Amino acid sequence: MQTLEPAEQQARPSNIIPFIPEGDFYYKKGVEAYRNGKLDKAMKWLNKAIEMEPTEVIYHCQKSVIFTEMGSFHKAIYILDDIIKEHGDDYAECFYLLSHNYSKLGYMHDAEKYANLYLEMDPEGDFREQAEELLTYVEAEEEDDELWTTEEEDELIMFQESAFYYLEREEWQFALPILEEMMSMFPEHMLAKHEFAKALFFSGNQKEAVRMEEEHLLSEQVSVYTHVNLAMFYHEMNQFDQRDEHLRLLRNIFPIHEEQHLRIACTFSMTGYYEDAVERFLHLDKRRVKGHASYYKWFSLAAKKAGNGAYAEKLWQEGSRRFSHLTKEDFYWLS
Structure with a gap:
């Protein structure tokens, strides 16, 4: 018996050329998923596009945008930084995107710097209005910020340099009184509190140091330094499950400022994750x-x-x- 087939199937050539998608196919799928609010799916498509065409800058830019939407501002900045290092000012929009991510993290001086650079490079660019709005906001914030006088700033820097000298040499007994005075004079300066907890721990008062950082962990003042200190503390106390919880979080943090990035690197070394x-x-x-x-x-x-x-x-x-x-x-x- 003769088999009946649709006409289009009968006409199909025997030498079928398979469809092999290129990066642009995956990129468009990623953009479509992004516009539909499906960020995880969008990220998968973008990663596939980059795998196919790793040198295509627009794919990396779009990946940074998805990270921004996910709230992973550090990761977005990491990507944009790499693009600028490799291509200079060829991609002006990356400077605006950097500015936007810095503003989300509260680093307004960096946000201002990159917004200005963007406007210098592309005065009529697609993000001109957003960049100008950001600069207006930063200017208003600076006018309202009268918390520190020049004299207070100089005094804080003096304390920081003195404490840094002893902390880097692990001379905890000399660092502690300086840090204690800093906390008294500058109660809003959180780094002094983290450094004090570290010096306290390695001076032998482990229980109080852990209590201080655990308290920060439960408040809105949790930071990279909280996780760094607790990872170190729990490692020294042989409480490895608690240590690993903080190391897991640190693996997903990519700080903008080198000093914070250095702390994370040192913590991995101290805890044996070489x-x-x-x-x-x-x-x-x-x-x-x-x-x-x-x-x-x-x-x-x-x-x-x-x-x-x-x-x-x-x-x-x-x-x-x-x-x-x-x-x-x-x-x-x-x-």
Whole structure:
């Protein structure tokens, strides 16, 4: 019996050319999902587009936009930073997108900087109105901000530099009274409280240090420093489940400011996650962190444990030239 087939099927050629989608196909699917509010699906399509065409900048830009919508502002900034480093001012819209993400994180000086750069590069660009609105908002905020006088700022900087000197040398007993005075004079300065908890812990008062950071964890004042400190504290106390909870959170945090990024890198090294530590250290701008002895100390350890002893020794030697307390003879501690 003859088989009946639809006419279009009978006419179909025997040599069928398979449809192999390219990056643009996945990109359009991602944009469609994004416009429909399906952010997880949009991210999957964008990742597929990037996998097919990794050098297509527009795909990376759109991925940053999705991260922004998800509230992952640090991750968006990370992508945009990479684009600007590689392509300079070829993609002016990236400067506006950076400005927008910085504003969401509350870093208004950075937001202002990149909004101005965007308007200089593309005065009639698609984001001109948004950039101008952002600058108007920043200007109004600056006019209202009379919290600090120049004299107070100078005094705070003096305290910070004194405390930093002793903290980097792990001379906790000298750091504690300085930090205590800072907290009294500048109660809104949260970093002093985190540094005080750290110095307190390593001076032997572990219970009180943990209590302080756990209190921050339950308040609206939780920060990178809270998770960094608690990860270190629980590691030292052999409470590894609690430690890992904070490390898991830190793995998804990509700070804008190098000092915070350095803290995370050092924490991974201190807690024995050397591969994670090396990856974070390598993303740091060395020019901004070479004034920290902790950079050399904990990067050396991570590099050594990750299997690069020669690089570890090179780092340690460089650090020992910069900081007298990192002596060349002490390199043995890495073994």
